Amino acid sequence: MPKFNMNPLKNPMPSQAPDVRNGNFKEVALGYTAEMAIDEAKRCLGCKNRPCVAGCPVNIAIPEFIAKVAEGDFEGAYQIIAMSSSLPAVCGRVCPQETQCEGKCTRGIKAGCEAVGIGRLERFVADYHNANAKEKATPVPSNGHKVAVIGSGPSGLTCAGDLAKMGYEVTIYEALHVAGGVLVYGIPEFRLPKAIVQKEVDNLKDLGVKIETNMVIGRVISVEELMGEYGYEAVFIGSGAGLPRFMNIPGENLKGVYSANEFLTRSNLMKAYKADSSTPIQHGKTVAVVGGGNVAMDAARTAKRLGAEVHVIYRRGEEELPARREEVEHAKEEGIIFDLLTNPTRILATDTDNPRDPAYGWVKGIECIRMELGEPDASGRRSPKEIPGSEFVIDVDCVIMSLGTSPNPLLKATTPGLETLRRGEIAVDENGKTSIEGVYCGGDAATGAATVIKAMGAGKVAAKSIDEYIKSKNN
Amino acid sequence: MYRIIEKKALNPTVTQMVIDAPFVAKKALPGQFIILRVDEEGERIPLTIADYDREKGTVTIIFQIVGATTEKLNHKEAGDTIPDFVGPLGRPTETEGLKKVCVIGGGVGCAIALPVAKELAAQGCDVTSIIGFRSKDLVILEDEFKAASKKFYMMTDDGSYGRQGNVCVPLNEMLAAGETFDEVITIGPLIMMKFVCAATKPYNIKTIASMNPIMIDGTGMCGGCRLTVGGKMKFACVDGPDFDGHEIDFDEAMSRARMYADFEAKEREETCNLFRKEVK
Numbered sequence: 001m002p003k004f005n006m007n008p009l010k011n012p013m014p015s016q017a018p019d020v021r022n023g024n025f026k027e028v029a030l031g032y033t034a035e036m037a038i039d040e041a042k043r044c045l046g047c048k049n050r051p052c053v054a055g056c057p058v059n060i061a062i063p064e065f066i067a068k069v070a071e072g073d074f075e076g077a078y079q080i081i082a083m084s085s086s087l088p089a090v091c092g093r094v095c096p097q098e099t100q101c102e103g104k105c106t107r108g109i110k111a112g113c114e115a116v117g118i119g120r121l122e123r124f125v126a127d128y129h130n131a132n133a134k135e136k137a138t139p140v141p142s143n144g145h146k147v148a149v150i151g152s153g154p155s156g157l158t159c160a161g162d163l164a165k166m167g168y169e170v171t172i173y174e175a176l177h178v179a180g181g182v183l184v185y186g187i188p189e190f191r192l193p194k195a196i197v198q199k200e201v202d203n204l205k206d207l208g209v210k211i212e213t214n215m216v217i218g219r220v221i222s223v224e225e226l227m228g229e230y231g232y233e234a235v236f237i238g239s240g241a242g243l244p245r246f247m248n249i250p251g252e253n254l255k256g257v258y259s260a261n262e263f264l265t266r267s268n269l270m271k272a273y274k275a276d277s278s279t280p281i282q283h284g285k286t287v288a289v290v291g292g293g294n295v296a297m298d299a300a301r302t303a304k305r306l307g308a309e310v311h312v313i314y315r316r317g318e319e320e321l322p323a324r325r326e327e328v329e330h331a332k333e334e335g336i337i338f339d340l341l342t343n344p345t346r347i348l349a350t351d352t353d354n355p356r357d358p359a360y361g362w363v364k365g366i367e368c369i370r371m372e373l374g375e376p377d378a379s380g381r382r383s384p385k386e387i388p389g390s391e392f393v394i395d396v397d398c399v400i401m402s403l404g405t406s407p408n409p410l411l412k413a414t415t416p417g418l419e420t421l422r423r424g425e426i427a428v429d430e431n432g433k434t435s436i437e438g439v440y441c442g443g444d445a446a447t448g449a450a451t452v453i454k455a456m457g458a459g460k461v462a463a464k465s466i467d468e469y470i471k472s473k474n475n
Numbered sequence: 476m477y478r479i480i481e482k483k484a485l486n487p488t489v490t491q492m493v494i495d496a497p498f499v500a501k502k503a504l505p506g507q508f509i510i511l512r513v514d515e516e517g518e519r520i521p522l523t524i525a526d527y528d529r530e531k532g533t534v535t536i537i538f539q540i541v542g543a544t545t546e547k548l549n550h551k552e553a554g555d556t557i558p559d560f561v562g563p564l565g566r567p568t569e570t571e572g573l574k575k576v577c578v579i580g581g582g583v584g585c586a587i588a589l590p591v592a593k594e595l596a597a598q599g600c601d602v603t604s605i606i607g608f609r610s611k612d613l614v615i616l617e618d619e620f621k622a623a624s625k626k627f628y629m630m631t632d633d634g635s636y637g638r639q640g641n642v643c644v645p646l647n648e649m650l651a652a653g654e655t656f657d658e659v660i661t662i663g664p665l666i667m668m669k670f671v672c673a674a675t676k677p678y679n680i681k682t683i684a685s686m687n688p689i690m691i692d693g694t695g696m697c698g699g700c701r702l703t704v705g706g707k708m709k710f711a712c713v714d715g716p717d718f719d720g721h722e723i724d725f726d727e728a729m730s731r732a733r734m735y736a737d738f739e740a741k742e743r744e745e746t747c748n749l750f751r752k753e754v755k
Contacts, residue, residue, distance in 0.1 A: 175694050177512060177519075177559040185696075214561035216694055220498050242696030246708060253703060253727055255734045262697035270518060270691070278543060279518040279691075280738040358737075361730030408695060410713065 005042035008113040013120060018333035022304050025189045025273055028330065029093070032117075034072070037124040041069035044116045047106050052118060055104035057457030058158075060084040062101060062118055069121055078129040081122060086161030086204065087154065087456065089130060089196045090183060092123025095453045096324050130199045139208030143167035145470050148232040150217045150411070153181020154452045155443025156238030157204060158459030159466075164207040166467055171232075173215040178269065181240055182452070185269040186261070188298050190305070194268070218414035227438060233473070234438045234466045237426060238459060241444035243406040247290070251347030252401070256282060256363035260291070260299040260402035267302050284308045284398030288366045290344055291402030292316070297327040299400045300336045310336045311394060315343040315371050315384045341371040341384065345391060347399055365393045405449045415439075423448055432462035433469075440466055476556040477511075480533055485615040488540050489583050490549050491525070497532030499524075499562045505590035506568030506685065506717055509534065510693040512559040513547045520544050521690045521712075523587040523662075524563060534562075537586030537615070543742035550750060564693045565716050568660065568683070570594050575601040577649075577656045578624075579642050579671055581663025582608060585616050587685060588662040589623070596623040603656070604628065605645055607667070611636035642667060643674050650678050658683060661720065665729045672720035684720035686711045688731060702728055 014030040015021070021028050032040065044066040052062045061080050068077035081088045095101075097119040102108060108115030147163050149156045152174040160170045178184050180197045205211065217223065217239075226232045244259035246252050263281070266272040272281035287303040289296050292314035300310045312331070314321060317340050321328055332338070348365040355361070370390035373382040407424045419427040419435035425448050432440045442458025444450055481493040499509060508523045526535035540549050551557065568591050570576075576595050580588030585606045595602050604624040608614050610633045621627050628645040629637025638644065642663075655678070661671040662685040675682045688700040688711050695713035702709050705722035709715065 175561070176692060177561070185692075214559050215498070216561060216564065219563055220502055242694075244696070244698050246698070248708070253701060253708070253731065255731060259698045262691060262699045265691055265697050271516075276516075277518075278516060278742065280735040280742075282734075355726060355730065358733075361727070361733075405696075410695065 004045065005039055007043065008110075010043075010114045010117040010120070011036045011040045013117075018330075018335070021190065022301070022334035025305055027193050028190050031127055032120055032124045034074070034128075037069055037074075037121060038072060040117050040121060041066045043107060044070070045106055051104035051106060052101040052116075055101045056084075057100065057453045058084045058460050060101075060122070065125065066116065066118070066121060069125060074125055074128040075133065077125045078133075081125060085456070086158050087200045088122050089126035089200055090154070090192060091453055091456070092119050092121075092126055093192050093196075094187060095119055096451060098325065100453065127196075130196070137203060137206040139206075140165055140167045142169050145169065145474075146171070146232045147234045147236065147466060147470075148173060148226045148230070149236045149238060150223075151175075151181060151238035151240055151443075151445070152179035152201070152211060153238055153240050153443060153455060154183065155240075155445075155455035155459035155462075156181070156236065157201065158456040159236045159238060159442065159463045160209045160459075161204050161207060162460055162463035163466060164204070164209045166463075168467075168470075169208070171210040171212060173217050173221070174211060174213045175216040176269065177213050179211050179213060181238075185265045186295065186298070188264065188268055188302050189273075190301065191298070216410070218410040223411065223415045223418070223436070223439060233470050234440065236432075236459070236462050236466065237411060237434070237439065237441040237445055238443045238455070239408050239411055239445045240455075241405045241407045241449045243408055243424075244401070245403045245406065246401055247344065247403060249344060249346050251349060251363070254347055254349050254363045255361050256284070256397055257347060257399045257401065258282075260289070260295045260400050261405065263299050263400050264295070264302065267306075273302070273306060281306065282398050284396070286394075286396045287311070287398040287400060288313050288344075288394060288396045289400045289402055290314075291404070292321040292323055293402060293404065294323045294327055296402035297323045297331050299402050301331055301334060303398070303400065304334055304336060308398065311339050311396070312336055313339045313342050313344060313366070313368060313394075315341065316382075317341055317373060320382075339368070339394070341373070342368045343371050343384065343386070344368050348393065363397055363399055365395045366399055367391055367393050405444075407445050407448060411445075430461075431465035432458060433465060438469065476558055477560040478556050479551055479553050482551070482553045485537065486613050488613070489537060489586075489615055490540070491535060491537045491586075492548075492551075493533050493535050494557070494560055495532060496534045496560050496562075499534050499560065500527045500529050500532045503527040503534060503563040504567035505570070505594045506587075507563035507565050508693070508716065509536065509560055509562030510564060510690065511536075511548075511557055511561070513544050513551070513557055515558055517547070517558075518544055519559070519691055519693070521564070521687070521693055523685070523716075524590070525586040526590060534560075537583060539583040541743075542739050543746040546743065546746045546750065561693070565712060566714075568594075568685070568717050570598060570600070573598075573600050573657045575603075575655075575657050577603040577605065577646065577659045579646065579659060579661040579663070579667075580604070580606045580620075581642060581667040582613070583615070584663030584667075584685075585620070588660070589616050589619055591660055591662070592620060592623040601625050603649075605630065605642045607631070607642040607663070608636075609633065641670070643670050646671065646674050650674065650680075656680055659720075661685070665725055665732060668720060669725035669729075672723070672725070676721050682720035683717050684723060686716045686718060686723070686728065688728060689734065
């Protein structure tokens, strides 16, 4: 058997066929078999300078875990990943590996060659562990220090996991009824099955992390009270960026207009896509999704699965779409229509003026204008300009606004002394320290909407700072 | 899990429940609300906090049986639990510094108006209350309102109890007679609040309406509860639920409230059938 697999291309990912998967909510990518994983692992050269590790925001020992996979020691591989990552089954699925670990892989440098499928291997290893591990993780003996974590999204879960591994008594406070943040309310089941998120959360509970749901910090307990009467020595804020933006164009409050957050929360968190759900969701006939990011792709693909013809309306061109390439490709394969260089100007209502008419106040179309790209501005981005007189109408009965989100304002409003930046981001230094002693922050709450893995990286940095802070205070 | 401590029918379609929820009870203030789920598959529904007992750690909710979820909730008994009960949410009603206020409640909205009236009375404010119902058998909280009010008006649409007519009748009479208030606070059906606001507008009396749009998370992350107030988009769950009634686009709010009317009617039908089968 040759030591290396010199195939220039990755082992392809087995997936549901596009015209099948766009009619169900089951996971699109089916994952490697053990044989495929071993074969793929053998493509790793085990380079000495390990560029892939530097590309990973949580610095997983990638060549080391892949070497274990190549030997067929999948549990050994898991243990190596677990030293750096608390959510490998999630990251293997949702990280933009092409700009991170795989973007740096030596195998991918030459034209016509592809990087090692690091994300696919991480996913395989985590799924193998979750399906086969017999022993649960056990809590590290307590060091007697308590830390509170606000928010159970990727940054909070990571920060909590790292602190628990160091012996801290960690309690996570979550506002919703389920832990996971964007992993449960935002990213759809067909990209990230909720059972997998639950499994990762359960792994953290096995480590001794307590999770209190239905706790809106700022309303039910203040940050000040957590640090005072509740006896936490430090607090990590991982409250995310959940506040949706709208365009402020006429017609945005018509029935049938959603923020992507609302549409996805109904579908993912409340399971409104199921026929027997007690939470309603509109099954539009023709849906316009406004925006071009990953959330727009998720909303578009969800609407498609609910039976709609779906248009993605984006003011720049294909090159400028902020969504991952792979997500755009998946969306296209599934039959999503892209209306590029197009921007909405207003949303049109049904013709009736009679409020008692059931048709009153519903969306019937979206008026758009064609755009062209101007010269690159100071930041190098070509800004879109309207082409006068090019307005046209797309007949739709549902519009989903996916224009990005801002940090949740509640903690800023209820925590005196907590400094924030221009768009409401909580101000932090490079160690995740806020303007209040003992209070740390990371993830979207500090950066504005970014990626799952960046939030995890920030949770990791904050856990280290919190450990140093509590140790120095108690010496 | 949150235990139901007490359950009492206030009238054939309105039920009062006392829930064991110490964290909510500790911080709750008049005008704030909770969101609950009735079972593990349940939707999230908002209900206003009708009362609270900080020492016992309990919160009182009063709800009208209008659809599937409230029907299911009404089938729970004292001793049963519900999985989720989160709050307090929203901003409390601002009562500080008010000397003379007219509190106007309609239907089950009276359950929300009462804690506001009580809080005002406790602050030494001169409270006039007008409460309205469709008919006599739907009347709730009459004695409690009387206890909190200097002047009290009971109205029924059909005249079966108190005076015949809607809540605007005595309001208009008072205003026409030169009566004035620091503020009017109104809580009830959207159409009632719209007319109360229209009545006070010519007299330039500040009027606060407690809005009740469709909500999901109740924490400001989806905008499902958005309203137009003074031409600007507001989220009722975090910016409200109280707003300046003269600035609210009530027609839009009424339209948005009916977004899921078809779905809700079907769900209610199915739930009723389900309970009917269980009874047999």
